Amino acid sequence: MRDAQAADLATADLHGSLEDPALTSMNFLNEVTGRYPDALSFAPGRPVEQFFDVESVHRHLRTFSNHLSDELGYSEEEVRRTLCQYGRTKGIVHRLVARHVSRDEGIEVDPESVVVTVGCQEAIFLVLRALRADERDVLLSVSPVYVGLTGAARLVDMPVLPVSSGAAGIDLDDLAAQIRGARQRGERPRACYVMPDFANPSGASMDVATRRALLEVAEREDILLLEDNPYGLFHGGEGTLPTLKALDISRRVVYLGSFAKTVLPGARVGYAVADQRVTDAQGELGLFADQLSKIKSMVTVNTSPIAQAVVGGALLENDYSLDLANTREQETYRRNLRQVVDGLEARFGDCLGVAWNSPAGGFFVCVTVPFTVDDDLLELSARRHGVLWTPMCHFYSGSGGTNELRLSVSSLTGEQIEEGLDRLAALFAELGCIPAMKPMQAGGRAP
Amino acid sequence: MRDAQAADLATADLHGSLEDPALTSMNFLNEVTGRYPDALSFAPGRPVEQFFDVESVHRHLRTFSNHLSDELGYSEEEVRRTLCQYGRTKGIVHRLVARHVSRDEGIEVDPESVVVTVGCQEAIFLVLRALRADERDVLLSVSPVYVGLTGAARLVDMPVLPVSSGAAGIDLDDLAAQIRGARQRGERPRACYVMPDFANPSGASMDVATRRALLEVAEREDILLLEDNPYGLFHGGEGTLPTLKALDISRRVVYLGSFAKTVLPGARVGYAVADQRVTDAQGELGLFADQLSKIKSMVTVNTSPIAQAVVGGALLENDYSLDLANTREQETYRRNLRQVVDGLEARFGDCLGVAWNSPAGGFFVCVTVPFTVDDDLLELSARRHGVLWTPMCHFYSGSGGTNELRLSVSSLTGEQIEEGLDRLAALFAELGCIPAMKPMQAGGRAP
Numbered sequence: 001m002r003d004a005q006a007a008d009l010a011t012a013d014l015h016g017s018l019e020d021p022a023l024t025s026m027n028f029l030n031e032v033t034g035r036y037p038d039a040l041s042f043a044p045g046r047p048v049e050q051f052f053d054v055e056s057v058h059r060h061l062r063t064f065s066n067h068l069s070d071e072l073g074y075s076e077e078e079v080r081r082t083l084c085q086y087g088r089t090k091g092i093v094h095r096l097v098a099r100h101v102s103r104d105e106g107i108e109v110d111p112e113s114v115v116v117t118v119g120c121q122e123a124i125f126l127v128l129r130a131l132r133a134d135e136r137d138v139l140l141s142v143s144p145v146y147v148g149l150t151g152a153a154r155l156v157d158m159p160v161l162p163v164s165s166g167a168a169g170i171d172l173d174d175l176a177a178q179i180r181g182a183r184q185r186g187e188r189p190r191a192c193y194v195m196p197d198f199a200n201p202s203g204a205s206m207d208v209a210t211r212r213a214l215l216e217v218a219e220r221e222d223i224l225l226l227e228d229n230p231y232g233l234f235h236g237g238e239g240t241l242p243t244l245k246a247l248d249i250s251r252r253v254v255y256l257g258s259f260a261k262t263v264l265p266g267a268r269v270g271y272a273v274a275d276q277r278v279t280d281a282q283g284e285l286g287l288f289a290d291q292l293s294k295i296k297s298m299v300t301v302n303t304s305p306i307a308q309a310v311v312g313g314a315l316l317e318n319d320y321s322l323d324l325a326n327t328r329e330q331e332t333y334r335r336n337l338r339q340v341v342d343g344l345e346a347r348f349g350d351c352l353g354v355a356w357n358s359p360a361g362g363f364f365v366c367v368t369v370p371f372t373v374d375d376d377l378l379e380l381s382a383r384r385h386g387v388l389w390t391p392m393c394h395f396y397s398g399s400g401g402t403n404e405l406r407l408s409v410s411s412l413t414g415e416q417i418e419e420g421l422d423r424l425a426a427l428f429a430e431l432g433c434i435p436a437m438k439p440m441q442a443g444g445r446a447p
Numbered sequence: 448m449r450d451a452q453a454a455d456l457a458t459a460d461l462h463g464s465l466e467d468p469a470l471t472s473m474n475f476l477n478e479v480t481g482r483y484p485d486a487l488s489f490a491p492g493r494p495v496e497q498f499f500d501v502e503s504v505h506r507h508l509r510t511f512s513n514h515l516s517d518e519l520g521y522s523e524e525e526v527r528r529t530l531c532q533y534g535r536t537k538g539i540v541h542r543l544v545a546r547h548v549s550r551d552e553g554i555e556v557d558p559e560s561v562v563v564t565v566g567c568q569e570a571i572f573l574v575l576r577a578l579r580a581d582e583r584d585v586l587l588s589v590s591p592v593y594v595g596l597t598g599a600a601r602l603v604d605m606p607v608l609p610v611s612s613g614a615a616g617i618d619l620d621d622l623a624a625q626i627r628g629a630r631q632r633g634e635r636p637r638a639c640y641v642m643p644d645f646a647n648p649s650g651a652s653m654d655v656a657t658r659r660a661l662l663e664v665a666e667r668e669d670i671l672l673l674e675d676n677p678y679g680l681f682h683g684g685e686g687t688l689p690t691l692k693a694l695d696i697s698r699r700v701v702y703l704g705s706f707a708k709t710v711l712p713g714a715r716v717g718y719a720v721a722d723q724r725v726t727d728a729q730g731e732l733g734l735f736a737d738q739l740s741k742i743k744s745m746v747t748v749n750t751s752p753i754a755q756a757v758v759g760g761a762l763l764e765n766d767y768s769l770d771l772a773n774t775r776e777q778e779t780y781r782r783n784l785r786q787v788v789d790g791l792e793a794r795f796g797d798c799l800g801v802a803w804n805s806p807a808g809g810f811f812v813c814v815t816v817p818f819t820v821d822d823d824l825l826e827l828s829a830r831r832h833g834v835l836w837t838p839m840c841h842f843y844s845g846s847g848g849t850n851e852l853r854l855s856v857s858s859l860t861g862e863q864i865e866e867g868l869d870r871l872a873a874l875f876a877e878l879g880c881i882p883a884m885k886p887m888q889a890g891g892r893a894p
Contacts, residue, residue: 005666006699008698011727014577015742016580018738018741052530052531054527057508061501080499085711089477129464130462130465151745251454266534277453279456280458280466294471298469298595299569301565303565303715
């Protein structure tokens with residue numbers, strides 16, 4: 001042992017992202033979850049597990065192999081090469097992805113505009129890396145926002161300017177004001193990140209008029225829109241609204257897709273649709289997808305063709321429609337969402353200062369409370385009451401969300417939801433949050 | 448169509464890496480390969496395909512599933528969750544990887560120090576992102592070097608200072624001089640990237656004395672060593688030398704591992720062994736692996752557990768030894784390497800100015816020639832002679848390699864090698880490069 005000369009390090013000498021709240025909060029949340037394995041958890045936005053099936057992974061893989069040989073006429077050698085060797089950086093299921101977004105999202109796009117990525121997270125990272133050219137480049141984002149967006153921006157040292165979400169899913173006046181402010185400071189706003197359908201964490205959705213108005217603002221201000229859509233297919237039964245990308249006629253939108261909730265997280269396959277035209281230094285015209293692909297070649301080389309084949313097989317087996325393939329999951333999430341909202345009403349309907357939204361779909365409900373919600377409270381909730389959730393402050397880059405918590409409805413059973421809400425009620429009661437009628441009956445009117 | 452307002456872009460407004468020679472050269476090489484599909488190719492460092500087998504992918508997956516249930520006692524639900532759900536950021540095959548590096552490389556390491564990544568490329572990226580804290584941080588690297596290293600450094604805006612490779616695999620005096628020079632300029636050299644065994648592209652290997660001396664320099668100068676080892680198991684039959692990590696007693700070495708050549712590229716699974724201790728802002732001590740994991744959570748979230756299971760199954764089926772599992776591949780590469788070196792001797796043994804090295808193993812042979820080797824020559828070689836190879840200049844960050852080309856021996860058959868070398872000889876002849884005796888017989892001695 002020569003520890004005196006050991007090559008040890010301090011985070012102070014490592015990239016600043018490592019002490020950034022976005023990255024450390026993810027770690028904290030995972031760590032709390034790990035420490036209280038028996039707690040009921042409204043925390044993670046994970047898909048329901050009961051329909052997972054390892055045999056279906058094998059079947060998807062065989063379906064895709066058979067597609068290569070039977071429909072595309074690949075020889076056995078070509079099938080082996082496609083699945084086992086290094087492959088096309090932009091992916092091997094791009095044509096299937098293009099058919100899927102056409103079928104389920106009304107997005108018509110050249111398969112060459114599709115970059116298949118290691119989950120949607122890599123797609124986000126690639127786009128931000130490309131757009132952060134120098135220290136002037138900044139990103140706009142609805143606030144509150146998914147931590148993965150904030151973290152990826154931090155990795156490329158790109159500031160994120162928060163735009164109010166409001167009831168409409170985005171406050172367009174605030175968006176315009178933020179862009180103006182940035183330009184006055186000499187910054188270059190490149191894009192605005194949004195999740196128009198059942199957003200994580202707010203649950204908010206944009207109506208069609210807001211979507212169209214957002215596209216107009218983007219065009220007027222000459223910025224891109226980064227549309228992330230992991231939950232769009234989990235609507236409340238009334239179908240989905242058109243995505244921004246489906247409404248986009250001037251290539252303003254980079255569409256970020258995920259198969260984590262619609263096929264399975266274990267494949268780690270997502271994609272970007274990036275049909276913007278890019279002129280290079282030689283004056284040649286290409287696609288933004290090809291620029292993202294160049295970056296991808298230096299991050300992950302290509303997405304595992306085996307993992308892509310699993311997703312490709314699922315697409316083929318369902319005639320490209322993951323909407324139809326997810327009827328059981330849709331029904332589960334819809335029932336859970338209704339049960340959580342009804343359960344909140346039953347328990348807190350009379351509580352002064354306790355409120356929540358009623359999203360039309362997706363995984364998340366936001367609860368506003370008359371006390372401070374932070375990591376200490378989460379710790380106490382886990383230890384004393386055996387229930388986990390997510391403090392909303394983690395989803396605000398600056399201040400905000402200190403009186404809010406996020407409940408994820410996706411991965412609990414009906415019984416667990418009832419028990420979990422009872423435990424939450426016990427926590428709230430401990431913090432003095434009991435039905436409004438009771439204190440009035442006991443102590444009359446406050447001054 | 449409203450193209451006047453379309454959201455189109457120029458690479459001038461995107462990150463500088465997109466016009467960097469490292470990234471564009473990879474694209475050019477792929478593009479030439481695509482344009483001449485019938486050319487014999489000494490270009491890509493791809494593993495031999497004849498032993499690939501889609502059924503073995505299914506078998507590996509089942510082996511790993513059975514390991515979880517039979518050996519670790521997982522319930523069916525836990526097996527499904529492990530393979531299909533989101534999972535541990537640092538990976539699920541870390542214990543198997545730790546046993547593998549112990550068995551095959553003599554590296555003894557806590558599995559908690561292992562981060563399973565999306566290929567070795569992601570491991571490189573994570574380490575460089577962590578080490579590039581601010582504009583002072585620079586990387587050292589042997590030169591010539593694998594393009595993926597240069598590209599990943601470019602993505603985090605980290606300058607790479609070339610260190611001469613020389614006959615020993617690294618010139619330690621030059622390394623010390625580069626470090627001194629950097630410090631005099633106010634830069635902070637963080638690490639030196641090396642490939643001690645059968646390096647890509649040079650084919651050079653370091654002897655044990657050089658390895659020990661390199662560790663001493665690293666300790667004296669207080670830098671890390673990033674040891675990349677994709678080819679170590681493909682030795683020429685005399686076994687492998689100890690890796691730097693096996694010799695490392697002061698945690699100087701971050702070991703970068705790949706399963707692309709030893710299991711299959713299609714899994715896209717690699718890893719970093721990062722056992723350095725890191726003190727965070729709260730004064731708590733952790734592992735460098737955990738810092739890399741935090742970054743990974745914002746790049747790819749986690750490596751596909753399905754892809755990991757394929758590699759895990761292969762490790763389990765071979766009692767953790769990929770050395771034993773690759774006897775057919777080792778034999779193929781050894782035979783090919785011998786055939787290429789002998790074939791060069793037979794064709795160019797008398798040619799003035801043509802020379803090549805004779806690596807003890809690995810995939811690559813370097814040929815020095817008395818004419819300029821560039822992309823135009825590669826294009827001509829493909830078009831007129833139907834043979835592809837790689838201009839060495841792509842592996843030098845500045846100047847260098849303009850009279851060298853790299854031949855990869857890994858993915859051609861014996862017949863293809865003979866035919867390919869004949870085509871190469873035809874190209875060389877066209878450039879005036881014919882056996883030395885002939886011009887002397889024809890025209891006497893030059894002045």
